[in-house]
Amino acid sequence: xxxxxxxxxxxxxxxxxxxxxxxxxxxxxxxxxxxxxxxxxxxxxxxxxxxxxxxxxxxxxxxxxxxxxxxxxxxxxxxxxxxxxxxxxxxxxxxxxxxxxxxxxxxxxxxxxxxxxxxxxxxxxxxxxxxxxxxxxxxxxxxxxxxxxxxxxxxxxxxxxxxxxxxxxxxxxxx
Amino acid sequence: xxxxxxxxxxxxxxxxxxxxxxxxxxxxxxxxxxxxxxxxxxxxxxxxxxxxxxxxxxxxxxxxxxxxxxxxxxxxxxxxxxxxxxxxxxxxxxxxxxxxxxxxxxxxxxxxxxxxxxxxxxxxxxxxxxxxxxxxxxxxxxxxxxxxxxxxxxxxxxxxxxxxxxxxxxxxxxxxxxxxxxxxxxxxxxxxxxxxxxxxxxxxxxxxxxxxxxxxxxxxxxxxxxxxxxxxxxxxxxxxxxxxxxxxx
Numbered sequence: 001x002x003x004x005x006x007x008x009x010x011x012x013x014x015x016x017x018x019x020x021x022x023x024x025x026x027x028x029x030x031x032x033x034x035x036x037x038x039x040x041x042x043x044x045x046x047x048x049x050x051x052x053x054x055x056x057x058x059x060x061x062x063x064x065x066x067x068x069x070x071x072x073x074x075x076x077x078x079x080x081x082x083x084x085x086x087x088x089x090x091x092x093x094x095x096x097x098x099x100x101x102x103x104x105x106x107x108x109x110x111x112x113x114x115x116x117x118x119x120x121x122x123x124x125x126x127x128x129x130x131x132x133x134x135x136x137x138x139x140x141x142x143x144x145x146x147x148x149x150x151x152x153x154x155x156x157x158x159x160x161x162x163x164x165x166x167x168x169x170x171x172x173x174x175x
Numbered sequence: 176x177x178x179x180x181x182x183x184x185x186x187x188x189x190x191x192x193x194x195x196x197x198x199x200x201x202x203x204x205x206x207x208x209x210x211x212x213x214x215x216x217x218x219x220x221x222x223x224x225x226x227x228x229x230x231x232x233x234x235x236x237x238x239x240x241x242x243x244x245x246x247x248x249x250x251x252x253x254x255x256x257x258x259x260x261x262x263x264x265x266x267x268x269x270x271x272x273x274x275x276x277x278x279x280x281x282x283x284x285x286x287x288x289x290x291x292x293x294x295x296x297x298x299x300x301x302x303x304x305x306x307x308x309x310x311x312x313x314x315x316x317x318x319x320x321x322x323x324x325x326x327x328x329x330x331x332x333x334x335x336x337x338x339x340x341x342x343x344x345x346x347x348x349x350x351x352x353x354x355x356x357x358x359x360x361x362x363x364x365x366x367x368x369x370x371x372x373x374x375x376x377x378x379x380x381x382x383x384x385x386x387x388x389x390x391x392x393x394x395x396x397x398x399x400x401x402x403x404x405x406x407x408x409x410x411x412x413x414x415x416x417x418x419x420x421x422x423x424x
Contacts (some may be wrong), residue, residue: 042240
């Protein structure tokens with residue numbers, strides 16, 4: 001199991017912001033890429049439009065953090081990444097406080113990595129894809145980020161939530 | 176395209192009653208097992224009440240249910256990236272070629288390339304028909320006229336492909352839509368040897384020494400058993416390979 005170094009996550013993800021090419025759009029200069037965020041949706045007919053019924057990007061984020069109680073899960077399924085700072089962030093906050101008991105500093109870092117819920121990739125990188133690789137500067141196996149078919153997302157997610165392996169949790173090492 | 180990484184699992188038909196039971200069991204295991212993995216023992220009751228990954232409406236409409244999203248560099252063309260969206264969980268062995276995308280559903284990949292969490296480009300997929308000749312049409316990447324959770328079809332769908340057959344809707348873009356083995360993996364058996372006390376509430380089978388871990392770590396890659404592939408479950412995949420540059424416009 002990979003032990004993701006949480007402390008370095010924030011600094012790296014901040015450092016990643018702002019690198020990329022520029023283009024002119026609506027009269028202002030817009031920087032596009034090389035980091036992109038991807039999410040997927042399914043929508044069903046609703047009048048002349050299609051209304052979103054499911055949304056997914058990172059694996060096991062909404063599934064683990066949001067409760068069925070208060071309809072939290074469905075709310076996150078049907079809203080947008082721009083809503084995550086208000087909605088999904090609170091779900092993560094209460095889970096991390098309630099269950100793994102992480103410090104405020106750690107929670108802040110975790111939330112900065114997981115909000116908004118988009119799958120990030122740095123298209124300028126030519127190494128291997130690896131889940132959360134963009135957010136961790138390649139600590140999970142590749143700076144391209146994204147997610148490859150064989151990524152062990154359960155282990156990586158545990159590293160994020162607990163900052164250590166399952167076996168180490170039984171002893172010391174968790175903060 | 177790297178579709179060959181995933182193979183379609185299982186072509187043999189099992190006992191239908193057995194399959195239905197197994198489906199229910201595995202659905203429960205996916206939800207409860209993954210939730211229990213994260214939660215300490217004192218909160219196992221809570222895990223039970225918060226285990227359902229899907230809303231009842233989504234569960235009743237598996238064609239709307241997104242199971243996983245992937246994005247990786249093309250293994251054959253350094254200029255390209257591959258996007259994958261999987262839907263319709265727990266298609267049993269032998270059912271992969273008789274399960275289809277939901278023709279009512281608009282399937283979308285949404286891409287933010289400016290870092291504001293608002294989609295700048297969308298790729299839309301729509302299906303017609305339900306048989307072995309189900310047609311798939313894909314448009315984009317295109318800048319959407321509306322963002323957020325109420326959308327419209329942005330562009331008339333052009334070239335259509337056929338279910339389970341690779342096709343090229345536009346030059347430089349390759350698309351596959353059809354059944355694949357579910358690539359998500361989790362060694363549930365070993366999880367139960369690490370946390371025996373989790374086994375009984377999930378499987379209903381008593382364990383001799385529930386508080387005595389029989390192991391402390393997950394198994395190595397060579398010996399680990401993924402319960403989804405052991406039971407040969409498939410999903411429906413929409414796979415799009417396209418130039419990286421087309422996502423940076």
